[in-house]
Structure formats: structure tokens, C-alpha cells
Amino acid sequence: MPRATDSPTEGLHTHIAELDAAIIELVRRRTEICAQLTTRRRATGRPTIELARENDVLQRYSEALGRPGASLAMLLTELGRR
Numbered sequence: 039m040p041r042a043t044d045s046p047t048e049g050l051h052t053h054i055a056e057l058d059a060a061i062i063e064l065v066r067r068r069t070e071i072c073a074q075l076t077t078r079r080r081a082t083g084r085p086t087i088e089l090a091r092e093n094d095v096l097q098r099y100s101e102a103l104g105r106p107g108a109s110l111a112m113l114l115t116e117l118g119r120r
């Protein structure tokens with residue numbers, strides 16, 4: 039007898055959970071690189087925030103994903119400012 043965990047829906051939920059884990063890992067890696075860039079800027083006395091670059095990110099995400107993409111880009115750059 040098939041179990042609930044074998045249903046196609048459960049399989050899709052599992053796939054989503056795997057994708058979420060991969061996305062979280064990528065966001066962690068992205069945030070780490072941003073921290074390195076911020077450290078370099080601090081060390082050379084430059085402002086820690088680069089709005090022109092953040093606007094590039096916003097544009098990339100909104101072109102790819104529309105308005106929700108812009109919201110996502112804002113969250114990513116917020117993490118990148120830490």
C-alpha cells in the first residue's frame with residue numbers, strides 16, 4: 039500500500055526543500071563574498087555601501103523575475119551590507 043510520503047505531491051515538496059537548501063547555501067556564499075568586499079572597502083577607507091552596484095543587482099533580478107525579483111534583490115543586498 040502506498041504511503042503518504044510516496045505521493046507525487048510529497049515528492050514535489052521534497053524537491054522544493056532541496057532547492058531551498060541549495061538557495062540558502064548560495065545566499066550564505068554570496069553574503070560571505072559581500073563581507074569580504076566590505077572588509078576591503080573599510081581597510082581602504084572607502085564607503086562600505088556601493089549604491090551603484092546595488093542598483094545593478096536590483097536591475098538584474100527585476101529583469102529576470104519582475105517586481106518580486108526587485109524585492110528579492112533588496113533582501114540580498116541588505117544581507118550583503120552586514
Ligand SMILES: O=C(O)C(=O)C[C@]1(C(=O)O)C=C[C@@H](O)C=C1
Nearest residue numbers: 072075087088091092114115118
Ligand atoms: O559589489 C560589491 O562591491 C558588494 O559589496 C556586493 C553588494 C551586493 O549585495 O551585491 C553588497 C554591498 C554593496 O553596497 C554593494 C553590493
